[in-house]
């Protein structure tokens with residue numbers, strides 16, 4: 521069997537951190553200004569500029585949309601100088617555009633990178649997701665279980681009661697039934713208005729975030745990004761694509777997906793080693809947001825490698841008037 525090419529990611533990961541950092545810094549003036557589009561555009565521009573400075577032959581496999589929907593960072597766009605390793609890139613320049621516009625918690629800039637073919641080319645459809653943190657037997661909870669069964673199984677594995685489990689769920693009308701069932705178990709529910717990449721990542725550090733499990737449907741591209749994060753941090757995630765119409769089925773087929781009902785495990789969503797970087801835009805439980813205070817701008821990035829399981833936190837501080845990433 522042909523060997524997967526070695527992924528020389530040690531130094532590359534440092535460059536990746538600058539990419540997510542630059543996107544977050546570009547959003548800074550737009551936090552809490554009520555303009556989601558402007559914030560997203562600022563993040564996209566900065567992320568693309570920084571990516572194109574990296575010595576990679578990169579291809580965006582999860583991006584801002586199809587080529588005809590997104591002028592920049594579209595799926596299939598080639599990025600980087602072309603003078604380095606061939607890599608696939610999954611990105612969400614601003615995960616939580618509404619959170620940013622309203623200055624609500626947990627908006628992040630997010631990017632993952634791995635060798636060609638290392639990440640599922642997820643179409644822009646919904647995905648049913650289930651995630652828990654590290655330290656549990658494989659498949660202790662599954663997508664085939666009911667929400668109540670998942671709570672019971674996780675509580676048993678933790679040697680605790682359902683009442684000690686906190687589940688993170690996107691607050692959406694489509695989740696009302698699931699929320700009612702979860703409530704009937706006595707579990708606590710952390711409702712979030714947006715940002716399920718952060719929601720899933722929070723499961724990996726329950727002592728810090730208070731979240732044990734994530735479940736519900738959200739964007740499939742975000743599902744792959746969350747799987748990349750958990751591949752580095754540890755933890756399990758399962759995802760099944762959801763289709764609302766023929767157009768969405770067509771998107772999946774175009775992306776090369778044949779089995780539409782398949783449940784993907786973390787290592788099927790992200791098959792190879794990846795590096796992952798996320799920078800806080802607004803304050804979050806895992807990383808603080810951008811601050812502009814006393815003439816300085818600060819940012820914090822979480823940078824991780826699945827090969828080693830290393831997690832770094834990079835703190836950035838710069839006088840605001842000289843804070844121009846790329847100089």
Ligand SMILES: O=P(O)(O)OC[C@H]1O[C@](O)(COP(=O)(O)O)[C@@H](O)[C@@H]1O
Nearest residue numbers: 615616617618714715716738739742
């Ligand atoms: O709002 P919907 O349609 O329920 O979609 C949920 C998706 O939107 C998000 O909440 C945020 O998306 P944006 O980055 O576009 O703001 C994701 O985290 C989540 O996967």
